Amino acid sequence: MTAAVDTSLVTTAAAAFSVLCASTAFAGVLADSRWVFPAVLTVLAVAAIGVLGRRLHWPLGATAVTQLAGVLVMLTAQFTERALLGVLPGPAAIGELGGLLSGAADIVRTGVPPVPAEPALQALVCLGLGVVAVVVDLIVVGLRSPAVSGLLLLCVFAIPASLSDTMLPWWTFVAGGAGFAVLLASGGQHRRWRSREDREQVTNALFGPTTASVAGAAGVIALLTGVVFTGVGTEGRLPGAVPEQFGGTDGIGLQPFTSLRGQLNRDREVELFRVRGLREPTYLRALTLRKFNPERGWELEGLTQGVEANGELPLPEGTDIGDGATERVEVQPVGYRDPWLPVFGMPRFLSGMGVNWRYDPASGIVFTQTNQESRAYVQQLVVPKPTPDQLRGARGPLRVAPEYLDTTGIPPQVAELAQRLTADAPTDFDKAVALNRYFTDPRNGFRYDLRTAPAGGGDALSEFLFRGKRGFCEQYASSMAALLRSVGIPSRVAIGFTAGYRDGDERVITTEDAHAWVEAYFPGWGWQTFDPTPLSDGRTALPQYLDSELHPAQQPAPPPGQEVPSTPPTAEPTPGGERPEDDAAGVAPADPRETEQSNPWPITIGVLVLALALLAAPGAVREVRRRQRLRAVAGGAAGSAGLAWQEVLDEFRDRGDRPAATDTARQVATRLLEHHGLDESGAKAMRALVTAVEREWYAPPGGEPESSLPETLHTVLDSLRRAAPLDLRSRLFPRSVLQLGPTNA
Incomplete structure (x- = not known):
């Protein structure tokens, strides 16, 4: 049996991860971490829309346009109060966003980093990262050229570096290097990888010694690059942010206290x-x-x-x-x-x-x-x-x-x-x-x-x-x-x-x-x-x-x-x-x-919490699915036998089996019994379950489910767990959740 993963999901996740790692550079110019959660949500929304578009076989252009629309929806939902239905960008919400972004531009022009991450700056950061995430997703997944996206990710670092008069925090360069290394590894073998690839090959490519070496080298190069960018920074101004010709004062608008706070909240005199x-x-x-x-x-x-x-x-x-x-x-x-x-x-x-x-x-x-x-x-x-x-x-x-x-x-x-x-x-x-x-x-x-x-x-x-x-x-x-x-x-x-x-x-x-x-x-x-x-x-x-x-x-x-x-x-x-x-x-x-300063701990903790949540998500999905099925079977719901059979199949999938879609229930049961060696009680319960499933599928409708079905299901599951207990990895990352497409045994 071959355990396979969808490689497009891997590259999509790597693209989002690299953008989030690069975004840590903003910790050097923003005085607090209020921007982190909105930015993470925006980037994840772009990734989710990309997955959906590829599942539905949308053209690359349509997927990118939909992702940009998703960025707009995320900005509207998070930063406006006049959105249609709370999330849709109507004219009033667009005007509100425009005012926020205009205020953010004024803060960039007049503020002295680090500045408080006020809503205007949060919106600007989310907009920028959202657009970057769309382009990186297009390059990495759509065009299969992950190395090219490194130039765009470097620009994400260059903007905060040019605004800060000191070197950005060292850990941001390490995070950026690690994200780029994972991105390269996710697509470095794309000429040999198929749309679905062996799980072990993918794991070795992503987390093997080659990737670790690339991550280390990228971190060192990023650190050196950061030093250079800081040395040629624009002392708190984007190049060209102030007009070269004096032309009246209508364009002078600012939130002047932002500059004052930036002076008072510096980490050194x-x-x-x-x-x-x-x-x-x-x-x-x-x-x-x-x-x-x-x-x-x-x-x-x-x-x-x-x-x-x-x-x-x-x-x-x-x-x-x-x-x-x-x-x-x-x-x-x-x-x-x-x-x-x-x-x-x-x-x-x-x-x-x-x-x-x-x-x-x-x-x-x-x-x-x-x-x-x-x-x-x-x-x-x-x-x-x-x-x-x-x-x-x-x-x-x-x-x-x-x-x-x-x-x-x-x-x-x-x-x-x-x-x-x-x-x-x-x-x-x-x-x-x-x-x-x-x-x-x-x-x-x-x-x-x-x-x-x-x-x-x-x-x-x-x-x-x-x-x-x-x-x-x-x-x-x-x-x-x-x-x-x-x-x-x-x-x-x-x-x-x-x-x-x-x-x-x-x-x-x-x-x-x-x-x-x-x-x-x-x-x-x-x-x-x-x-x-x-x-x-x-x-x-x-x-x-x-x-x-x-x-x-x-x-x-x-x-x-x-x-x-x-x-x-x-x-x-x-x-x-x-x-x-x-x-x-x-x-x-x-x-x-x-005073409060920009430091890595709030962002580090946030990233760790997000990483733990992502790691726990597959196991949580599997547990929720299991409980729903067991509850339905115990309650005698319609289609109980089919639900019990699906639960048994998922238990076998979690152990590396992948029955062919053309096999009958009896063929599948026979193969599974031979492969895992269930004891006598388990084999007997498996045959009883197959009989219940066939009766439900092929008998005239309207029949009552067997009262012994819940006990039969538990007997099969208990026997399987005794014969082939799951290791920790299989419990954390159940194959029945992660394998989204059919694969022959």
């Missing part, structure tokens, strides 16, 4: 800037956000084409008072490359950064749409130093866009909290100070924590303010800006960097200094800085007007029941570039280097 000439610690602003989206949080909106940034710059919009100390600062980018050029304070002159940079006085943003290398630049700036009394007395029209007062999407309970906290504040400045104090006072329960999930819209805002009270600067800045608008103060969220630490006559700014804060508008004085994040590591650089209000020299005891006492003074950085230790009595922030 990376130097970004060296600054000369900065007299006092001041925040370095990269961009500002004015729109609160109740579904996604704060977003960039209203960026104009502005004015040419190289040269003298106008005062910010709505600002009349440009008095203050003038400083000349030299900024040397080291590990920074982005379309947003960070600036200190109120910039009045810029030079040296290259061409096609624009300055928008309304938002205070310097930006470009030209993909160019970072250059050292010089900034002349003014650092206004209004006193608390001057800001209390700021009066006049609000000469800023009305969108800075828009409260759409802010939950009512948040607005009520803002009103309660500022009830006793007579001026807008006092209201802003009261709201800032609410977050920084440790007695109100807020804690700085990088491990908290990223904030989103209105629900996340309420969750943070009233229940969680844990987060990093994004949550604090987002919440305070919403509270300010709720009491009629124009506000926006600023994203950039704290002033870093001093190193000789320079200040060094690193990825650990990535930060978000709040800017509130005061007539005449323009946008002023507030920072509600309760940092205690010396990085906070509060302006004097705010520091003097939060940390007065003599602090009176707060009235009973008051919820807004002031916070302890913030420590300054120590000389020599050292950051002070956290005060033991204060709330220690989470160390960015100890």
Whole structure:
């Protein structure tokens, strides 16, 4: 008897396995493993449709088109809420998918790996892997050229490698090499293999010493290739991701907090800037956000084409008072490359950064749409130093866009909290100070924590303010800006960097200094800085007007029941570039280097669980089938004798027998009895079973099944198990399940 397997199933499984192994490269640029399960489902769906198409003898093109349609269905079912019947891609669902993929493209363009695997990125990864799986399946199974698919799998590695500024995890290269080796082995003998081939030959080809050698060599080559790709990477950008010509700002759309999270969640501290000439610690602003989206949080909106940034710059919009100390600062980018050029304070002159940079006085943003290398630049700036009394007395029209007062999407309970906290504040400045104090006072329960999930819209805002009270600067800045608008103060969220630490006559700014804060508008004085994040590591650089209000020299005891006492003074950085230790009595922030990082364990465990599930699947199918038949026979269901006979035949198939389809039941029974040597009770029960089967098949319909049939079946099975017990392999991989087509004995 020959145990055979369908070789098209083997190559299909190998193709899917190789794509999943290559997909592990995304672990180097995605900060968590939420993308793994959707990606596995998408690739398995492509493989299943391929098997179906070949079973039904579809043309190659029809199979590939159906697989692509399957990818679309999987994306719709997993990432949209407006699918027809929950899975079908109607117009609304297609539009929803388009929005997700557009958002993913923005994250790729602006994010700093590793970035959180948000739904938009999950959808993009699943789409890419789904298309790759279709093409690999076509090449490997349809065209029988598995080696050619290696170029496509290498591209899957090249994309994450070009986005990451460090080498991808070593285990991803090993996984990719192993997947490619199995793929080569599954089709390496296709010129000799038939559509059905001996199981032992297939097993030896897939898992023999040759394949192991190829897997090892492929792993080494992949590791070396990964090093090369990392060395020539594009520092977090896909080549050509930013237009080469400046053409307006309609195309600038991003989820800017993604870049901030990427900086804070890096596994190591990376130097970004060296600054000369900065007299006092001041925040370095990269961009500002004015729109609160109740579904996604704060977003960039209203960026104009502005004015040419190289040269003298106008005062910010709505600002009349440009008095203050003038400083000349030299900024040397080291590990920074982005379309947003960070600036200190109120910039009045810029030079040296290259061409096609624009300055928008309304938002205070310097930006470009030209993909160019970072250059050292010089900034002349003014650092206004209004006193608390001057800001209390700021009066006049609000000469800023009305969108800075828009409260759409802010939950009512948040607005009520803002009103309660500022009830006793007579001026807008006092209201802003009261709201800032609410977050920084440790007695109100807020804690700085990088491990908290990223904030989103209105629900996340309420969750943070009233229940969680844990987060990093994004949550604090987002919440305070919403509270300010709720009491009629124009506000926006600023994203950039704290002033870093001093190193000789320079200040060094690193990825650990990535930060978000709040800017509130005061007539005449323009946008002023507030920072509600309760940092205690010396990085906070509060302006004097705010520091003097939060940390007065003599602090009176707060009235009973008051919820807004002031916070302890913030420590300054120590000389020599050292950051002070956290005060033991204060709330220690989470160390960015100890935050969640991309690591192999979630994916490894997921792959192992999937592998174990796949290994257990044939045995589970066989057990379910056996129980169903035994239950039907015991209950005297119609066709019980035929079901009992099928169960006996499957037991013999599991032992390597494959009766010919042309043999009668008696011929099959005689051959099986001779081959396995059943004892007397088993042989007698087998003859009784054959009689029951013949009576059921050939007697007039309507007869009752024999009452002794269940006992007869159990006697045959028990005798067979005594005479020829199954080994572990046959129990895990029953031939009756894995052999899908007829084969002569």
